[in-house]
Amino acid sequence: xxxxxxxxxxxxxxxxxxxxxxxxxxxxxxxxxxxxxxxxxxxxxxxxxxxxxxxxxxxxxxxxxxxxxxxxxxxxxxxxxxxxxxxxxxxxxxxxxxxxxxxxxxxxxxxxxxxxxxxxxxxxxxxxxxxxxxxxxxxxxxxxxxxxxxxxxxxxxxxxxxxxxxxxxxxxxxxxxxxxxxxxxxxxxxxxxxxxxxxxxxxxxxxxxxxxxxxxxxxxxxxxxxxxxxxxxxxxxxxxxxxxxxxxxxxxxxxxxxxxxxxxxxxxxxxxxxxxxxxxxxxxxxxxxxxxxxxxxxxxxxxxxxxxxxxxxxxxxxxxxxxxxxxxxxxxxxxxxxxxxxxxxxxxxxxxxxxxxxxxxxxxxxxxxxxxxxxxxxxxxxxxxxxxxxxxxxxxxxxxxxxxxxxxxxxxxxxxxxxxxxxxxxxxxxxxxxxxxxxxxxxxxxxxxxxxxxxxxxxxxxxxxxxxxxxxxxxxxxxxxxxxxxxxxxxxxxxxxxxxxxxxxxxxxxxxxxxxxxxxxxxxxxxxxxxxxxxxxxxxxxxxxxxxxxxxxxxxxxxxxxxxxxxxxxxxxxxxxxxxxxxxxxxxxxxxxxxxxxxxxxxxxxxxxxxxxxxxxxxxxxxxxxxxxxxxxxxxxxxxxxxxxxxxxxxxxxxxxxxxxxxxxxxxxxxxxxxxxxxxxxxxxxxxxxxxxxxxxxxxxxxxxxxxxxxxxxxxxxxxxxxxxxxxxxxxxxxxxxxxxxxxxxxxxxxxxxxxxxxxxxxxxxxxxxxxxxx
Amino acid sequence: xxxxxxxxxxxxxxxxxxxxxxxxxxxxxxxxxxxxxxxxxxxxxxx
Numbered sequence: 153x154x155x156x157x158x159x160x161x162x163x164x165x166x167x168x169x170x171x172x173x174x175x176x177x178x179x180x181x182x183x184x185x186x187x188x189x190x191x192x193x194x195x196x197x198x199x200x201x202x203x204x205x206x207x208x209x210x211x212x213x214x215x216x217x218x219x220x221x222x223x224x225x226x227x228x229x230x231x232x233x234x235x236x237x238x239x240x241x242x243x244x245x246x247x248x249x250x251x252x253x254x255x256x257x258x259x260x261x262x263x264x265x266x267x268x269x270x271x272x273x274x275x276x277x278x279x280x281x282x283x284x285x286x287x288x289x290x291x292x293x294x295x296x297x298x299x300x301x302x303x304x305x306x307x308x309x310x311x312x313x314x315x316x317x318x319x320x321x322x323x324x325x326x327x328x329x330x331x332x333x334x335x336x337x338x339x340x341x342x343x344x345x346x347x348x349x350x351x352x353x354x355x356x357x358x359x360x361x362x363x364x365x366x367x368x369x370x371x372x373x374x375x376x377x378x379x380x381x382x383x384x385x386x387x388x389x390x391x392x393x394x395x396x397x398x399x400x401x402x403x404x405x406x407x408x409x410x411x412x413x414x415x416x417x418x419x420x421x422x423x424x425x426x427x428x429x430x431x432x433x434x435x436x437x438x439x440x441x442x443x444x445x446x447x448x449x450x451x452x453x454x455x456x457x458x459x460x461x462x463x464x465x466x467x468x469x470x471x472x473x474x475x476x477x478x479x480x481x482x483x484x485x486x487x488x489x490x491x492x493x494x495x496x497x498x499x500x501x502x503x504x505x506x507x508x509x510x511x512x513x514x515x516x517x518x519x520x521x522x523x524x525x526x527x528x529x530x531x532x533x534x535x536x537x538x539x540x541x542x543x544x545x546x547x548x549x550x551x552x553x554x555x556x557x558x559x560x561x562x563x564x565x566x567x568x569x570x571x572x573x574x575x576x577x578x579x580x581x582x583x584x585x586x587x588x589x590x591x592x593x594x595x596x597x598x599x600x601x602x603x604x605x606x607x608x609x610x611x612x613x614x615x616x617x618x619x620x621x622x623x624x625x626x627x628x629x630x631x632x633x634x635x636x637x638x639x640x641x642x643x644x645x646x647x648x649x650x651x652x653x654x655x656x657x658x659x660x661x662x663x664x665x666x667x668x669x670x671x672x673x674x675x676x677x678x679x680x681x682x683x684x685x686x687x688x689x690x691x692x693x694x695x696x697x698x699x700x701x702x703x704x705x706x707x708x709x710x711x712x713x714x715x716x717x718x719x720x721x722x723x724x725x726x727x728x729x730x731x732x733x734x735x736x737x738x739x740x741x742x743x744x745x746x747x748x749x750x751x752x753x754x755x756x757x758x759x760x761x762x763x764x765x766x767x768x769x770x771x772x773x774x775x776x777x778x779x780x781x782x783x784x785x786x787x788x789x790x791x792x793x794x795x796x797x798x799x800x801x802x803x804x805x806x807x808x809x810x811x812x813x814x815x816x817x818x819x820x821x822x823x824x825x826x827x828x829x830x831x832x833x834x835x836x837x838x839x840x841x842x843x844x845x846x847x848x849x850x851x852x853x854x855x856x857x858x859x860x861x862x863x864x865x866x867x868x869x870x871x872x873x874x875x876x877x878x879x880x881x882x883x884x885x886x887x888x889x890x891x892x893x894x895x896x897x898x899x900x901x902x903x904x905x906x907x908x909x910x911x912x913x914x915x916x917x918x919x920x921x922x923x924x925x926x927x
Numbered sequence: 928x929x930x931x932x933x934x935x936x937x938x939x940x941x942x943x944x945x946x947x948x949x950x951x952x953x954x955x956x957x958x959x960x961x962x963x964x965x966x967x968x969x970x971x972x973x974x
Binding site for chain 2: 321
């Protein structure tokens with residue numbers, strides 16, 4: 153199965169070359185045009201892909217013996233010329249028979265000679281161009297999607313060619329003066345039309361009949377029923393007229409209608425699959441194989457390991473350009489990591505020993521040694537994918553409502569068509585059937601049942617790009633309607649970091665700045681929030697000796713031949729009495745007694761003020777609901793310009809306040825960190841949770857701000873309102889269109905071909921309108 | 928005008944041939960990527 157690859161870490165092998173990469177600061181994207189070698193890429197990581205079992209997932213034997221066809225996802229290709237670079241580079245390699253790269257789909261298809269090369273060599277070749285190659289997850293899915301697309305196009309073309317020719321045969325009958333065409337010739341033209349209508353009926357139009365059959369089996373009235381009925385009636389009645397040599401034939405209308413409809417459907421699927429790709433891209437991210445240390449830190453030997461063989465606690469070496477297979481902690485190394493997929497944050501985040509890394513993000517600059525903590529479904533990545541899957545299976549209320557109305561609407565249309573036949577057979581029996589066909593064909597329920605899901609999908613896709621995950625699409629409607637936003641304070645308006653609030657001097661002649669500098673020197677190297685707050689507050693950099701940390705209490709150290717103690721009051725100077733407990737305090741003392749008392753408080757998030765201002769501009773009422781003391785809450789609220797601030801709230805009282813607001817009839821949005829406000833969040837109409845908070849799967853939130861930016865709250869609301877507007881536009885259009893066209897058809901003023909054109913363009917219009925939301 | 932009795936069946940055959948040619952092109956993947964080949968023309972160092 154897996155072979156072993158001895159890797160020495162220092163000083164001469166890949167760490168070394170990667171440092172060069174770091175110095176040059178070659179970005180992951182756009183660097184493709186630079187000629188680069190395989191220096192920073194670790195071939196060993198890809199060699200597990202040579203494992204036949206794993207390879208079978210993304211490859212299959214090609215037509216020739218010893219040739220293999222592999223499908224790859226290639227990331228980082230932004231334009232057609234990127235695809236060309238990959239294509240040309242691979243084509244020149246020995247053993248590569250053919251290469252096809254599709255930049256739009258981010259896919260590559262390789263046919264290679266198993267005797268002359270290995271698939272890992274090809275992966276390394278792509279990686280050396282600074283693109284990120286992955287094996288596709290299931291070759292079947294990809295082939296199936298391609299075949300479906302080809303079949304749809306094939307149907308469209310058959311319908312198109314036949315339609316054009318049938319038009320040619322029909323044209324003389326429209327233009328010739330009576331008597332110009334001999335009866336023989338007339339029959340010939342009609343029979344020719346019939347022959348070319350056959351492939352349209354028996355092949356191109358089969359999806360409509362298949363859909364109707366499926367609906368019938370499920371005892372439903374589907375969207376395709378009127379269409380299929382219209383096509384079938386037209387064909388049968390025309391054929392009967394042809395055989396009896398009397399009456400009108402409508403083969404031209406029939407083929408044209410099928411062509412328009414197929415064209416509309418094809419464009420719709422193209423447009424929708426583009427949106428779906430935004431969300432779907434997530435699941436391909438994790439690497440299939442990684443390098444695992446056999447016995448870290450005793451030995452630096454690594455083995456290639458397959459992703460499913462990994463266990464928590466494994467120590468891995470993650471090469472440049474590779475994704476992390478699970479959540480973990482950096483043990484060794486210094487690098488930058490691209491977390492854009494998970495947070496929407498474009499800039500690389502620097503990581504060093506002790507920092508946490510998340511599955512699915514990319515290592516950009518230098519190799520990292522990482523200890524795995526969570527894998528698979530439990531990793532953050534797994535949670536996000538699970539949420540997306542759940543969201544995809546959920547139908548918003550409006551869409552379900554539209555579906556139900558579409559069902560009734562269809563029944564109405566069938567009844568109307570039947571009535572049209574009855575009434576018209578009294579007026580003009582020859583036209584009765586054609587009027588009914590027009591009625592069946594012109595009505596467009598697509599706008600009802602198709603446009604709303606398309607709008608919701610486009611909105612979710614757009615938000616996902618920003619780093620806002622929509623877990624319950626139904627909440628988007630409430631988001632648009634809401635008139636009140638309630639914020640939790642801790643962890644939401646404020647960040648988890650502390651800041652130095654005040655310095656109280658307890659001994660005469662002591663400079664506050666000096667005291668802060670001393671405390672900062674003692675705390676240097678600690679990761680405690682107080683230490684970080686002190687580092688950013690200290691103006692001078694001092695050096696303390698013999699620093700000892702006393703966990704949970706404080707630190708001692710020697711500076712300028714004084715022994716300083718810094719920490720809680722009891723630790724630094726037992727017997728020191730505090731006047732009042734305000735937030736987090738730190739007492740600095742030396743041998744002689746207490747020197748200064750420092751108070752630490754929460755810091756506001758950088759973008760909190762701006763986000764609140766934007767929310768107010770959106771005519772929303774903003775309030776704060778917190779379990780913290782009223783003074784602290786009021787202070788934070790005042791800084792942000794929020795008038796309604798309620799502190800000291802117990803979970804029960806929070807629920808009561810929320811219920812009172814909801815009693816006014818409008819939805820309430822609750823923004824929290826998902827840790828201590830679970831019940832209130834679940835009771836709110838829309839709950840928004842900061843991504844840095846509790847485990848995502850348990851929060852039950854409607855929206856998750858993976859980006860951790862409060863500014864995304866007004867952005868999401870604005871987008872939800874736009875979505876609402878688009879849905880309303882679409883419904884209005886559908887209502888107006890049907891209100892105008894159905895009476896026209898009933899009155900016999902609309903020929904079947906025009907009805908077909910109207911329906912196809914109407915459904916295309918609503919889908920395109922919905923797709924505006926992706927921008 | 929008798930020639931039409933030959934030409935019209937012939938036109939049906941022509942359409943069928945066209946459809947078959949198109950089927951072949953589709954099967955060969957000619958329509959899978961409509962973007963990249965257009966850029967390939969601009970590429971002069973064709974090795």
